[in-house]
Amino acid sequence: xxxxxxxxxxxxxxxxxxxxxxxxxxxxxxxxxxxxxxxxxxxxxxxxxxxxxxxxxxxxxxxxxxxxxxxxxxxxxxxxxxxxxxxxxxxxxxxxxxxxxxxxxxxxxxxxxxxxxxxxxxxxxxxxxxxxxxxxxxxxxxxxxxxxxxxxxxxxxxxxxxxxxxxxxxxxxxxxxxxxxxxxxxxxxxxxxxxxxxxxxxxxxxxxxxxxxxxxxxxxxxxxxxxxxxxxxxxxxxxxxxxxxxxxxxxxxxxxxxxxxxxxxxxxxxxxxxxxxxxxxxxxxxxxxxxxxxxxxxxxxxxxxxxxxxxxxxxxxxxxxxxxxxxxxxxxxxxxxxxxxxxxxxxxxxxxxxxxxxxxxxxxxxxxxxxxxxxxxxxxxxxxxxxxxxxxxxxxxxxxxxxxxxxxxxxxxx
Amino acid sequence: xxxxxxxxxxxxxxxxxxxxxxxxxxxxxxxxxxxxxxxxxxxxxxxxxxxxxxxxxxxxxxxxxxxxxxxxxxxxxxxxxxxxxxxxxxxxxxxxxxxxxxxxxxxxxxxxxxxxxxxxxxxxxxxxxxxxxxxxxxxxxxxx
Numbered sequence: 001x002x003x004x005x006x007x008x009x010x011x012x013x014x015x016x017x018x019x020x021x022x023x024x025x026x027x028x029x030x031x032x033x034x035x036x037x038x039x040x041x042x043x044x045x046x047x048x049x050x051x052x053x054x055x056x057x058x059x060x061x062x063x064x065x066x067x068x069x070x071x072x073x074x075x076x077x078x079x080x081x082x083x084x085x086x087x088x089x090x091x092x093x094x095x096x097x098x099x100x101x102x103x104x105x106x107x108x109x110x111x112x113x114x115x116x117x118x119x120x121x122x123x124x125x126x127x128x129x130x131x132x133x134x135x136x137x138x139x140x141x142x143x144x145x146x147x148x149x150x151x152x153x154x155x156x157x158x159x160x161x162x163x164x165x166x167x168x169x170x171x172x173x174x175x176x177x178x179x180x181x182x183x184x185x186x187x188x189x190x191x192x193x194x195x196x197x198x199x200x201x202x203x204x205x206x207x208x209x210x211x212x213x214x215x216x217x218x219x220x221x222x223x224x225x226x227x228x229x230x231x232x233x234x235x236x237x238x239x240x241x242x243x244x245x246x247x248x249x250x251x252x253x254x255x256x257x258x259x260x261x262x263x264x265x266x267x268x269x270x271x272x273x274x275x276x277x278x279x280x281x282x283x284x285x286x287x288x289x290x291x292x293x294x295x296x297x298x299x300x301x302x303x304x305x306x307x308x309x310x311x312x313x314x315x316x317x318x319x320x321x322x323x324x325x326x327x328x329x330x331x332x333x334x335x336x337x338x339x340x341x342x343x344x345x346x347x348x349x350x351x352x353x354x355x356x357x358x359x360x361x362x363x364x365x366x367x368x369x370x371x372x373x374x375x376x377x378x379x380x381x382x383x384x385x386x387x388x389x390x391x392x393x394x395x396x397x398x399x400x401x402x403x404x405x406x407x408x409x410x411x412x413x414x
Numbered sequence: 415x416x417x418x419x420x421x422x423x424x425x426x427x428x429x430x431x432x433x434x435x436x437x438x439x440x441x442x443x444x445x446x447x448x449x450x451x452x453x454x455x456x457x458x459x460x461x462x463x464x465x466x467x468x469x470x471x472x473x474x475x476x477x478x479x480x481x482x483x484x485x486x487x488x489x490x491x492x493x494x495x496x497x498x499x500x501x502x503x504x505x506x507x508x509x510x511x512x513x514x515x516x517x518x519x520x521x522x523x524x525x526x527x528x529x530x531x532x533x534x535x536x537x538x539x540x541x542x543x544x545x546x547x548x549x550x551x552x553x554x555x556x557x558x
Contacts, residue, residue, distance in 0.1 A: 350480075351456075351478055351479035351480060351482075352479075353456075353478075353479035353481070353521070353524065354423070354479050354480045354481070357521070358423070369453060369455065370452075370455055377455075383455030383457070383477060383478070384455045412423050412428070413423075413428065413480075
């Protein structure tokens, strides 16, 4: 990597680390503006996974032989990297999961079943990804708890002044919120929400899927109780995510998935559980994926999360007015100050899928759809939006190509 | 490249999208059905009036991408006056020929949404079979 935090971020040299950009799409350089869905992978991550498979692969934790030891070391080494990445106190609090969805399901089930019931309530925000919405809605139904939704205003910011009116209705036990909205890029005031949640005696669950790849996430500073992030949105492979949870809560919780590795002792009469974090990691772990995540953490850390955050913000400041200038284009979401590198918009009279299709012919990859945010789309009064999202390899001229493409969309549908 | 783009959004598609044929509601329809494609949020409702087994009138309303709405509009012109049985057995290629553009698998679902909803309406109204090919698509299309 040719950049450091002190020097800022040189997207052009970052880009050279990503083999995917060596191709053209429809005869044009790939402008990949869909990193909020999944990021591309630097060579180093691919090599780290390959290296494990080629030199040090075996199943972990139980092998007595050398290969098994090395694979275990690699896997547990990745856990330490994940711990440091979010400034958790202990690796015992760092549970590898399949992705954020699996992490949030783990909390919803394992914590929810023992702690929710009639008279209790779960509060989520209106802009949650379905992964932090549906599990809580479901668990509330299953346990007889109430399901409350904190609305967003027309700029896509949480209506925090509504919080206190929700309290009187039920005893709030869980507040679940995204750190950064995947549709609108809204950065939510997690510290403030956490403080409020704790005042209610509730736990605070944070979906950091869109935050961890782009900005410093410090679980101790945030003060929350659970937080999930995923590898594939931050230069890592698919199939690996992290649930961080406060140790005392994790200790009290029943296990979620049951089977191999998560046990201490199994008899016909009874089974006891393994210690943390293994209690929550049943079955063969995603070993190479964890190693890939470790390499991805090294990569984004070396690029520098502060530099990355600043760079994406510059891109955003450049992009928002330029996109808004295209006739018929309406932007959704908050002003740049409260926003990460995500831009959702609509083009009057043109369905987002048609927008995305025309942009594809220009080599510009954007996402069109409801972004797993159907309640939010309902609030915005649209079936879907077109979304462009930025990452450490995004170039300003790719924003220009997006804008040129939008003019073509307008021309085609004129 | 621009040729391929032109062919995807060829004049006739845009014309059907902007001026959909058979657009509207039949208030006293014999049967109606609706469906959506959750991938892009395309929605189509189709209303059918029968005269015997013949489709006397058919209309649709909906919102969604140009491909889904234009293909449904074309479908309205194709099926009016034909029998329910004939249309229930309509090969999807007949509609796709009319649409006349190359479609990726994702866009194929857009193009075939209207046909799926229509066949569902005929199934509800006349008990015509829902072809096997919809078995797989029915989930994606959330046919109701």
